[in-house]
Amino acid sequence: MRYLLILLPFALLLSCQTTPQQDWPAESVTTKPWTRWWWMGNAVDDANIRKQLIAYHEAGLGGVEITPIYGAMGFEDLYIDYLSEEWMQRLQTVIRVADSLGMGVDMNLGTGWPYGGPQITPEYAASKMIVQQYSLNAGQALKEKITVSDEKQAAMQPRLVTLMAYGPETTIDLTDSLSDDGLLPWTPDANYELYAIFAGKTGQMVKRAAPGGTGLVMDHLNKESFPVYTARFEEAFGTPGPNIRSFFNDSYEVYGANFTPTLFEAFERNSGYDLKPHLPTLLSGDSSATVRRLKADYRQTMGEMLLTNFSEPWKNWINNHGALSRNQAHGSPANLLDVYAATDIPECETFGYSGFDIPGAKNYTHSSRHLPPDLYMLKFASSAAHVAGKPLVSSETFTWLGEHFKTPLSQTKPELDQAFLAGVNHVFFHGTTYSPTEAEWPGWLFYASTNFAPSNSWWPHIDGLTSYINRSQSVLQTGQADGDVLLYFPYDDAAYFSGKKSLEYLFTVHNIDEWLHPTNFYATAKRLTEKGYLVDYISENWLEKLAVPNGQLSTGPNGTSYKALVIPKMTFMSTKALQTLLKLKKQGATIILQGLPEDVPGLHNLELRRAILDSLVMGLGTSTSPAGNVQASLTAAMIQPERLAALGLKFVRRVDGNNTYYFIVNQRPEAFDGWVPFNKAFNQAVILDAMTGRAGNAETKTENGLTQVRMQIKSGESLFLKVGNETSATNWSYANETGGTVALNDPWTLDFKAGGPSLPGNKTMDKLQLWTTLGDSLADQFSGTATYATHFALASKKDDYLLQLGDVRESAKVWVNGQYAGNSWAVPHELRIGEYLKEGDNTIEIEVANLMANRIRYMDSAGIEWRKYHEINFVNIDYQSFDASGWEVQPSGLIGPVKLVEVD
Numbered sequence: 001m002r003y004l005l006i007l008l009p010f011a012l013l014l015s016c017q018t019t020p021q022q023d024w025p026a027e028s029v030t031t032k033p034w035t036r037w038w039w040m041g042n043a044v045d046d047a048n049i050r051k052q053l054i055a056y057h058e059a060g061l062g063g064v065e066i067t068p069i070y071g072a073m074g075f076e077d078l079y080i081d082y083l084s085e086e087w088m089q090r091l092q093t094v095i096r097v098a099d100s101l102g103m104g105v106d107m108n109l110g111t112g113w114p115y116g117g118p119q120i121t122p123e124y125a126a127s128k129m130i131v132q133q134y135s136l137n138a139g140q141a142l143k144e145k146i147t148v149s150d151e152k153q154a155a156m157q158p159r160l161v162t163l164m165a166y167g168p169e170t171t172i173d174l175t176d177s178l179s180d181d182g183l184l185p186w187t188p189d190a191n192y193e194l195y196a197i198f199a200g201k202t203g204q205m206v207k208r209a210a211p212g213g214t215g216l217v218m219d220h221l222n223k224e225s226f227p228v229y230t231a232r233f234e235e236a237f238g239t240p241g242p243n244i245r246s247f248f249n250d251s252y253e254v255y256g257a258n259f260t261p262t263l264f265e266a267f268e269r270n271s272g273y274d275l276k277p278h279l280p281t282l283l284s285g286d287s288s289a290t291v292r293r294l295k296a297d298y299r300q301t302m303g304e305m306l307l308t309n310f311s312e313p314w315k316n317w318i319n320n321h322g323a324l325s326r327n328q329a330h331g332s333p334a335n336l337l338d339v340y341a342a343t344d345i346p347e348c349e350t351f352g353y354s355g356f357d358i359p360g361a362k363n364y365t366h367s368s369r370h371l372p373p374d375l376y377m378l379k380f381a382s383s384a385a386h387v388a389g390k391p392l393v394s395s396e397t398f399t400w401l402g403e404h405f406k407t408p409l410s411q412t413k414p415e416l417d418q419a420f421l422a423g424v425n426h427v428f429f430h431g432t433t434y435s436p437t438e439a440e441w442p443g444w445l446f447y448a449s450t451n452f453a454p455s456n457s458w459w460p461h462i463d464g465l466t467s468y469i470n471r472s473q474s475v476l477q478t479g480q481a482d483g484d485v486l487l488y489f490p491y492d493d494a495a496y497f498s499g500k501k502s503l504e505y506l507f508t509v510h511n512i513d514e515w516l517h518p519t520n521f522y523a524t525a526k527r528l529t530e531k532g533y534l535v536d537y538i539s540e541n542w543l544e545k546l547a548v549p550n551g552q553l554s555t556g557p558n559g560t561s562y563k564a565l566v567i568p569k570m571t572f573m574s575t576k577a578l579q580t581l582l583k584l585k586k587q588g589a590t591i592i593l594q595g596l597p598e599d600v601p602g603l604h605n606l607e608l609r610r611a612i613l614d615s616l617v618m619g620l621g622t623s624t625s626p627a628g629n630v631q632a633s634l635t636a637a638m639i640q641p642e643r644l645a646a647l648g649l650k651f652v653r654r655v656d657g658n659n660t661y662y663f664i665v666n667q668r669p670e671a672f673d674g675w676v677p678f679n680k681a682f683n684q685a686v687i688l689d690a691m692t693g694r695a696g697n698a699e700t701k702t703e704n705g706l707t708q709v710r711m712q713i714k715s716g717e718s719l720f721l722k723v724g725n726e727t728s729a730t731n732w733s734y735a736n737e738t739g740g741t742v743a744l745n746d747p748w749t750l751d752f753k754a755g756g757p758s759l760p761g762n763k764t765m766d767k768l769q770l771w772t773t774l775g776d777s778l779a780d781q782f783s784g785t786a787t788y789a790t791h792f793a794l795a796s797k798k799d800d801y802l803l804q805l806g807d808v809r810e811s812a813k814v815w816v817n818g819q820y821a822g823n824s825w826a827v828p829h830e831l832r833i834g835e836y837l838k839e840g841d842n843t844i845e846i847e848v849a850n851l852m853a854n855r856i857r858y859m860d861s862a863g864i865e866w867r868k869y870h871e872i873n874f875v876n877i878d879y880q881s882f883d884a885s886g887w888e889v890q891p892s893g894l895i896g897p898v899k900l901v902e903v904d
Contacts, residue, residue, distance in 0.1 A: 022695065022728070022729060023686055023688060023695035023722070023728050023729075024471060024474055024475070024688060024693070024695065025474045025475055025477075025478040025656075026474065027470055027471070027474045028062075028474075028477075029062045029063060029102060029103065029104045030062060030063075030104070030392065030426060030473070030477065031062070031469075031470050031471075031473040031474040031477055032060060032061060032062025032063070032466065032469065032470045032473070033060070033061060033062060033427045033428070033429055033465075033466055033469040033470070033473075034061060034062050034063040034064060034065060034104070034106065034426070034427070034428045034429070035056065035061055035063075035064055035065070035428060035429040035430075035431050035432040035452055036064075036065045036067055036396070036428055036429065036430050036431030036432065036449075037064040037065060037066050037067065037431065037432050037433075037434060038067055038068075038069050038431060038432070038433045038434060038446045039066060039067070039068040039069065039210065039434050040069060040070065040071050040072050040075075040210075040433060040434065040444050040869070041069075041070065041071020041072060041075060041076070041078070041079040041080075041210065041211055041870075042068050042071075042079055042080040042081070042082060042087055042090075042210050042211055042212070043071060043072070043075045043078035043079050043080065043436070044080070044090050044434055044436075045078075045090070045436070046090070046093045047437075048434070048436045048437060049090065049093050049094055049097060049434075050093070050097050051437070052434060052435075052454075053094070053097045053098055053101060053103065054097075054101065055454050056103070056432070057101040057102075057103055059454075059459065059462050059463055059466060060462070060463050060465075060466025060467060060469075060470060061103070061429075061466060062103060062104060062470075063098070063103050063104030063105060063106060063245065064094070064098070064103070064104075064105060064106070064432070065105075065106035065107065065108065065248055065428060066091070066094065066105070066106070066107045066108065067108040067111070067112075067248070067250075068082050068108070068111040068112075068210030068211075068213060069111065069112055069208045069209070069210050069446070070112075070208050070209065070210065070869065070870045070871040070872070071210070071211065071869070071870050072439070072444050072868055072869055072870075073868035073869060073870060074868060075436075079211045080211065080212075081211050081212030082111050082117075082210050082211065082212030082213040083212060083232060083233070083236040084212060087212070088236055088237075088242075091107075091242055092242070095242060095243045095244075099243070104245040105243070105244055105245060106244060106245050106246045106247070106248055106326065107242075107244045107247055107248065108247070108248045108249075108250065109230075109233065109247040109248065109249060109314075109318075110206070110213065110249075111206060111208075111209045111210035111212070111213030112206045112207050112208035112209040112210065112213060113206070113207055113208065113250035113251070113253060114204075114206070114207070114217050114218075114220075114250065114252060114253055114254050115206075115217065115218050115220070115229060115249065116204075116205070116206040116215050116216050116217035116218050116229075117206060117209070117212075117213050117214070117215040117216075117229070117232070118212070118213075118214065118215040119215070119228060119229060119231065119232045120215050120216045120217070120218045120225070120228065120229065121216075121228075122156040122157055122201055122216065123157070123159075124218060124219055124222065124224065124225040124228045124229070125156070125201050125202070125203075125216035125217065125218065125219055126201065126202045126204055126216070126217045126218065126219050126220070126254050126256075126257040127199045127200065127201060127202065127219050127221070127222070127257060127259045127260050127261070128200050128201065128202050128256050128257060128258050128259050129197060129198075129199070129200070129258055129259035129503065130148060130150070130153060130158060130197070130198040130199075130200035131195060131196070131197060131198075131279075131283060132146070132148065132149065132195075132196045132198070133193060133194065133195055133196075134146075134193070134194040134196070135191075135192075135193055135194070136165075136188050136191070136192045136193075136194060137188075137191050138188055138189055138190050138191055139187060139188070139189070140187065140188070141184075141185075141186070141187045142183075142184045142186075142194070145181065145182035145183055146160065146163060146178060146182050146183075146184060146194075146196050147182050148198050148200065150200075152203070153198075153200045153201065156200065156201040156203070158198040158199055158200040158201065159198060159199045159261055160175070160178070160196060160197070160198055161175075161197045161198060161199050161261055161263075161264065162175045162196075162197045162264065162276055163175045163177075163178060163184070163194065163195070163196050163197075164194070164195045164197070164276050164277075164279060165186075165188065165192040165193070165194050166192060166193045166194075166195065166279075166280055167188065167190050167191065167192045168190055168191065169190075171276075171277045172192075173276065174186060174194070193280065195279050195280065195283075197279070199259055199260065199261045200259075201216070202217070202254075202255065202256045202257050203216070204216070204217040204254065204255060204256070204257070205217065207253070208871060208872070217254055217257075219257065219260055220252075220254060220257070220306055220309070220310040221257070221259075221260035221263065221302060221305040221306060221309055221310070222260045222261065222262065222309060223262075223308075223309035223310075223313070225309075225310075226309070226310055226313050226314065226317070230317055237321070240321070240322055241321045241322060241323070244323045245323065245324060246318075246323055246324035246325060246326045246344065246345060247318045247321075247323055247324075247325060247326065248326045248327070248347075249314065249325075249326070249327045249328065250328055251328040251330050251331035251332075251349065251508070251509075252306075252328075252329070252330070252331035252332035252333075252506065253331045253506075253508075254332075255506075256504075257504070258302070258502070258503040258504040259503075260305065262305075263301065263302075263305070264276060266301050266304065266305050267297065267298065267301045270297075270300060270301045270304050271297040271300070271301060271602055271603070271604055272602075272604040272605065273603065273604040273605075275294070275297075275298070278294055278603075281294060282294045282295065282298070282503075285501070287500050290603065292496050292497075292500065293496070293601070293602055293603040293606075294603055295495075295496075295500075295503060296492065296495040296496040296601055296602065297601075297602045297603060297604075298503055298504075299333055299495040299503075299504060299505055300491075300492075300495055300601075300602075302333045302334070302504055303332070303333050303334030303335055303338075303339075303491075303495075304334070306332055306333060306334045306339065307334055307335075307338055307339055307342060311327070311329075311334075311339050311342045311343070312342050314327075315327075315342055315343055315344065318344075319344070324344040324345055325343045325344045325345065326343065326344065326345040326347055326394060327339070327340070327342075327343035327345070327346065327347060328347045328348070328349060328396065329343075329346065329380070329381070329384075330348070330349065330377075330380070330507060330508055330509050331506055331507070331508045331509075332506060332507065333504050333505055333506055333507070334507075335489070335491040335539050335540075335541070336380045336384075336507055337380060337383060337384045337387075337489055337491075337537055337538065337539035337541075337542065338384075338539050338541050338542075340380060340381050340383075340384030340385070341384040341385075341387065341388040341390075341539075341542065343390075344390060344392075345385075345390065345392045345393070345394050345426065346381040346382070346384050346385045346390060346393055346394070347381060347393075347394040347395060347396060347428070348377070348378045348380065348381035348382070348393070348394075348395050348396070348419075348422070348424065349395065349396040349399060349509055350373040350378070350395060350396070350397050350398060350399065350401075350415055350418075350419055351370060351371075351373060351396075351399045351400060351509050351510070352367070352370035352371060352372050352373055352399070352400055352401070353366050353370070353372060353373075353400075353401055353402060353411070353415070354372040354373050354414065354415055354418060355372060356414040356667050356716075357667070357668065357669045358414060358667060358669065358715045358716040358827055359669055359715055359716075359827070360716075360807065360827045360828065360829070361410065361411070361414065361716060361827050362408045362410050362411055362809075362810065362827075363402060363411050364402060364403070364406045364407075364408075364890070365402045365403035365406050365407075365877055366402070366877075367400070367877040367878050369878060369879070370400055370510075370877075371509070371510060371512060371513065373415065373418065373419075373509075374509075374512055374516075375418055375421060375422050375529075376516070376522055376525050376526060376529075377509055377512050377516060378395070378418075378419060378422035378423070378424065379422050379423060379525070379535075379536070379537065380537060381393055381394075381395075381423070381424075382422055382423025382424065382481070382536070383423070383536040383537040383538070384537075385423070385481075386423065386480075386481045386483060386536050386559065386560040387486075387536060387537075387538055387542050387555055387559055387560065388542070388555065388559065389555065389556060389557075389558025389559040389560075391477065392425060392426045392477065393423050393424050393425055393426060394424070394426040394427070394428055395419050395424040395426070395427055395428060396428055396430045397415070397416065397419060397424075397427050397428060397429060397430055398412060398415065398429060398430055398449075398450040398452075399430045399448060399449065399450075400448055400449075400877060401415060401450045402450070402877070403876060403877045404445070404451070404852075404856075404874075404876065404877070404882065405442075405451070405851055405852035405853045405856045405884070406851055406853050406890065407450050407851075408458070408809075408810035408811065408851060409458050409461060409462065409464070409465055409810060409811045409825040409826065410808075410810060410811065410825060410826045410827050412450070412465060412826075413465075413468070413716065413825075413826040413827070414667060414716065416465075416468075416469070417665045417667070417718050418667075420472060420476060420652065420663055420665075420718075421650050421651070421652055421663070421665060423481060423536075423652065424476075425473050425476035425477050426473065426477070427469055427473070429450070429452040430448075430449050430450065431446060431449045431450075431452060432449075432451075432452045432453050433445055433446045433449070433451075433453060435453065435455065440866070441455055441756060441855075441866075442455045442852060442855075442856065442866060443455040444869075445874070447869070447872050447873075447874055447875050448875075451852070455852075456852060457755055457783040457784050457785070457849055457850055457851060457852050457855070458810060458811055458825075458849040458850075458851070460754070460785055460813075460847075460849060461811040461812075461813060461823055461825050461849050462825075463823065464691075464811070464813075464823030464824075464825035464826075465825055465826075467693070467823075468690050468691055468826075471688075471690035471693060472663070472690040472718075472720075475654065475661050475663065475688070475690075475720050476652075476654065476663065478654060478656045478661065479654045479655050479656025479657070479659075479661070480558075480560055480654065480655055480656075481534075481536075481560045481652070481653075481654055482534065482560065482653035482654055482655045482660065483534045483535070483536050483560045483561065483562045483563075484533040484534045484535065484562065484563055484564070484639065484641075485528060485533050485534070485535045485536075485562060485563065485564050485565075485566050485634070485639075486535075486536055486537070486538045486546075486553055486562045486564070486565045486566065487521065487524060487525055487528070487535050487536070487537050487538070487566050487568065488521075488537075488538055488540075488543065488565065488566065488567045488568065488577075489521060489537045489538065489539055490519075490521055490568065490570035490571075490572065490573070491539065491540065492570075492571075492572035492573065492574065492601035493519065493521075493570050493571050493572055494507070494515050494519075495601070496571070496572060496601065497515075497571075498514055498515040499514070499515075519568075520568045520569040520570065520594065520595075521568045521570070523568075524566065524568045524569075524594060524630060525537070527630075527631070528566070528630065528631065528634075528641075529645075530645065531631055531641045531645060531646075532641030532642040532643065532644065532645030532646065533634070533639075533641050533642075534642075534652065534653060535566075536560065536562070538565070540574065540576070540577045540580075542555060543577060543580050543581075544576075544580050546565075546580075546584060546589075547587075548584060548587040548588050548589045551588050551589070551590070553565055553584070553589055563590060563637075563639045564589075564590040564591070564592055564634060564637060564639055565581075565584065565589060565590065565591045565592070566591075566592045566593075566594065566630055566634075567581070567591065567592070567593045567594060567597075568594045568595075569594040569595035569628060570595075570597055570598075571597070571598050571599060572597060572598070572599055572600060572601040573597035573600070573601075573613075574600060574601060574602075575600060575609055575612045575613055575616060578597070578613065578616040578617070578620070579616060581620060582616060582619050582620065585619075585620070590637045590639070591620070592630055592633040592634065592637070593620060594628045594630055595628055596617050596620065597613070597617070599613070600612075600613050640679055642678065642679055643676070643677040643678070643679075643706070644664065644676045644677070644678070647672065647674070647676060648666070648668040648670075648672070649664050649665065649666055649668075649672060649676070649713070650664070650665045650666075650667060651663060651664045651665070658724045658725055659722055659723070659724035659726065660680050660682070660722070660723050660724060661720055661721070661722050661723075662678070662720065662721040662722075662723070663718065663720055664676075664711070664713065664718065664719050664720070664721060665713075665717075665718040666713040666714065666715055666716070666717055666718070667715070667716070668715060669715055670715060671712075671713070671714040671715055672711065672712070672713045672714075673711075673712045674710070674711070675701065675703075675708040675709065675710055675711075676708060676709050676710075676711050677703070677704075677706040677707070677708045678706065678707055678708070678709065678723065679706070680707070680723055681707060682707055682723035682724050682725070683724070683725050684697065684700075684723070684724060684725055684726060684727045685697070685698040685700050685707075685709045685721055685722070685723045686698065686721070686722040686723075686726065686727065686728045686732075687709075687711070687719055687720070687721055687732045688719065688720040688721070688722060689719055689720075690718065690719075690720060691717075691718075691826075692822065692832075694732075694733070695728050695730075695732075696728050696730045696731045696732030696733060697727055697728050697730070697731045697732055698710060698711070698721070698732050699732070699734070707723075709721060709723075710734070712734055712735060714828050714830075715827075715828070716826065716827040716828055717828065733800065733832075734904075735800070735802055735832070735903045736903055736904040737802070737901055737902070737903050738798070738902045738903065738904060739902075740798065740901070740902035741899055741900060741901050741902065742792060742794065742801070742900035742902070743792070744790060744792050744844075744898055744899070744900060745792075746790050746791050746792060747764055747765060747766055747790065748764070748765045748767070748768055748788050748789065748790045749762065749763070749764050749765075749788070749789045749790070750762060750763040750764075750765060750771060750786055750787070750788055750893075751786060751787045751789070752771075752779075752782065752784070752785075752786040753784065753785045753786055753787055753847065754784050754785050755782055755783050755784010755785060755786075755855070756782070756783065756784060756855060757781055757782075757855060757858060757859075758778055758781075758782075759778075759782070759784075760774075760776050760778040760779040760782055761776075761778075768788065768894055768895065768896040768897070768898060769893070769895070770809060770891050770892055770893035770894070770895055771786060771892055771893040772854070772889050772890070772891055772892045772893065773891075779892075780854060780858075780889045781854055781855060781857075781858035782850075782854060782855065782892070783850055783851065783852045783853070783854050783855035783856075783892075784849070784850070785847050785848065785849045786847070786848055786893065787845050787846065787847045787848070788845070788846045788848065788893075788894050789843065789844065789845045789846070790843070790844055791841060791842065791843050791844075792841075792842055792844070792900070793840065793841055793842070794837055794838065794839050794840065794842055795839065796839060797834075797837060797838065797839050798834070798902045798903075799834065799902075799903065799904050800832060800834030800835075800902075800903045800904070801832070801833055801834045801837060801900050801901065801902060801903065802830055802831070802832060802833075802900075802901040802903050803816075803821070803830065803831045803832075803833045803844070803898070803899075803900055803901075804828075804829070804830050804897075804898065804899040804900075804901060805824055805829035805830065805831075805846065805894070805896070805898055806829065806894075806895060806896040806897045806898055806899070807829075807894075807895035807896065808824065808829045808848060808894060808895075809848070809850055809851075809890075809891050809892050809893055809894070809895065810848075810849060810850055810851055810892075811823070811824065811825040811826075811848070811849050812824045812825075812829065812846050812847060812848050812849075812894070813846075813847040814831055814833070814844065814845070814846050814847075815844070815845040815847075816833050816836035816837060816842065816843070816844055816845075817836055817837070817838060817842055817843055818843070819836045821833045821836050832903075833900075834903075844898075846894060846898070848892075848893055848894050850890065850892035850893065851890055851892070853884065853887060853890040854889055854890050854892060856884045857884045857885065857887045857889070857890075859884075860883055860884040860885040861884075861885040867882065
């Protein structure tokens with residue numbers, strides 16, 4: 001059965017706008033956060049699909065990405081095979097319901113990860129080099145057959161790629177001399193070492209595969225594998241195919257796949273020489289310069305094969321089916337910038353917890369096995385997008401942000417802001433598990449996620465997070481990214497210095513301590529960013545596409561323009577790249593070298609290319625920074641950093657016509673209240689607060705030729721600033737505390753609203769306290785929402801009031817005199833509530849949501865089984881068996897002190 005569904009063009013998706021807000025750019029399906037939607041065992045049905053999509057829509061999600069994985073125990077009878085007729089019917093239900101809700105649908109082009117499945121036979125499976133050596137003396141014939149001795153490999157039918165004989169003075173290719181039965185009718189006239197090279201198989205299976213998706217991982221380096229892989233989708237989809245916005249490919253993670261049958265031919269094309277005569281040296285295991293050069297050339301070839309045999313055909317196949325491609329390049333052996341640029345939506349990944357010096361910020365768990373998310377690693381995806389003119393940069397966001405059930409909403413904001421600062425503008429939660437009604441609390445769960453699902457006790461407050469993302473991304477998807485500096489990424493150095501033992505090297509988010517952090521490239525990117533420059537990275541391939549219109553560096557009308565190209569201190573640079581630099585310099589580009597390259601990469605024609613390098617370097621010598629001081633050279637070229645960085649504020653910029661948008665974040669421990677100078681010349685400035693939707697004209701002044709804006713940003717807060725010629729209908733309301741406070745001394749009531757395992761009884765308290773300090777065992781076990789309420793008298797009403805909630809465990813919604821006043825889901829826990837107050841008696845109700853931790857602790861302590869999953873049942877943040885029975889009770893509720901502060 002084929003499904004002929006009407007395609008909804010991407011441009012139309014972008015135009016499906018929600019209600020516009022004054023001063024804010026238009027919102028759309030893509031400005032809302034999306035989520036990875038795991039289908040456990042594909043055990044999905046129409047009723048639950050509809051119910052869950054409605055819940056996601058009401059919570060503020062804009063779309064889902066379907067990723068089928070392993071199943072839950074006890075539901076095996078409901079499993080559906082991936083891409084079967086029934087599975088396609090469920091997909092059609094998702095598309096139909098999502099369309100009715102104004103939501104989008106993405107789909108992993110596979111189950112689990114990496115790509116593979118039942119259609120991948122050993123011939124097309126991920127390959128590795130198998131080497132068998134034989135020694136022959138002069139006049140001695142080889143009696144044994146040349147076949148793979150490993151029985152497991154033999155069952156995979158490895159292919160002999162080449163048979164080489166290495167003598168004292170000659171090298172002989174004996175591949176064509178082998179008989180059909182594997183015997184070698186050859187007798188040497190001297191002593192020889194024979195190397196038989198087979199295309200063996202890694203045997204890697206699809207990780208976390210769903211029913212119907214189990215099988216070998218495909219050979220991404222083999223151009224013949226991709227059509228074999230997609231034939232199954234062609235049959236299932238039909239023409240024109242399902243109405244999928246984009247198809248997704250997760251991080252590469254193909255381990256040990258260092259070979260493919262055509263690698264030697266590709267190596268010669270890519271490197272200019274035949275690798276086979278050098279095999280003994282390559283495989284010797286030493287770390288000499290020659291071996292490293294060979295391995296660097298080998299890795300370059302692997303990267304090029306991944307790009308041309310998989311990444312580009314993959315994108316083209318998807319585009320030909322009326323959809324966009326979305327790809328995580330990290331984890332692959334290639335130049336990440338090139339693979340990211342070869343997709344429509346490059347996607348990075350925030351894995352782990354960064355840690356921020358923000359007073360009151362909560363993080364209850366951290367694993368030392370996880371490196372924190374790194375701003376400069378995230379920028380590989382956004383840099384490729386900006387240079388290649390891609391409008392969206394997505395992020396797999398909040399993977400292992402904290403331990404299961406112990407991650408508060410407030411912990412997401414600093415991590416999210418860092419992703420925005422890195423250029424992300426299309427957030428995907430990691431993530432949400434499809435869970436049917438009949439699955440008891442906590443429902444079905446994925447083993448490595450932050451649980452963005454209705455079962456989470458803070459789900460009633462998630463609209464604060466989704467609204468913040470929606471407003472923020474409405475700005476961050478407007479116009480084009482604005483840049484200052486392009487920074488050249490020396491992939492040749494990375495290929496030479498990284499992973500000296502293995503043939504291949506995977507550039508992952510988990511090994512950046514090896515290939516990224518120790519480099520001059522990283523230090524330069526970090527230093528320039530901290531000084532106030534907006535930096536994007538560029539690869540050698542994209543270097544060749546640069547033009548220099550009006551002295552600016554640009555890759556075309558859709559790409560970002562830059563004022564300068566910085567070449568960090570490195571060891572290797574190709575003569576081709578140097579020639580490109582000279583061409584750009586002649587065209588008027590500002591090129592700054594932190595130091596001159598020392599050598600050319602690779603092994604072929606080494607001395608000739610070194611001579612060419614020396615002659616080319618002479619033409620660039622005058623561009624070298626004194627003592628490597630790039631900032632001094634930028635200043636000399638009249639390229640100034642933004643001064644707000646010196647004030648401890650972080651930022652990114654976007655340009656939309658005559659308007660420039662700044663996203664400004666304060667992640668230092670102190671509040672900022674002062675004047676911020678900007679490089680851009682403008683007449684008006686409008687402040688926009690994505691947390692509340694408020695906007696207004698800022699106070700401005702001009703000093704020393706720079707326009708300055710008064711800004712108030714407390715630690716953990718962020719604001720947008722729109723500068724240009726446009727004004728808002730209102731002026732921005734600054735919060736100037738007068739010192740006056742309103743006492744909230746009356747008793748408080750505590751009413752448990754929703755959650756479990758059961759609702760504790762209501763309480764009356766003389767003063768605020770956590771519900772976990774009441775001495776009530778039901779309250780200690782409780783995860784959900786409860787409302788604190790009190791009364792107070794206001795003799796006379798001032799201009800405005802700031803409600804400071806103090807210590808909140810973990811998020812709060814506030815009603816004043818029966819009117820909803822706001823959602824305080826992140827630090828600092830403050831709300832402006834003056835408009836809701838009145839003279840005389842007032843009431844405040846504060847609904848607090850805690851974490852899932854206490855209820856899970858109770859269930860594990862009581863021996864209530866809820867972990868029932870195939871393959872990887874359930875693990876903690878350290879990948880050990882999960883058990884919450886030994887946890888302490890997680891403090892829950894409202895500590896305060898709650899203050900009502902008068903402000904002008």
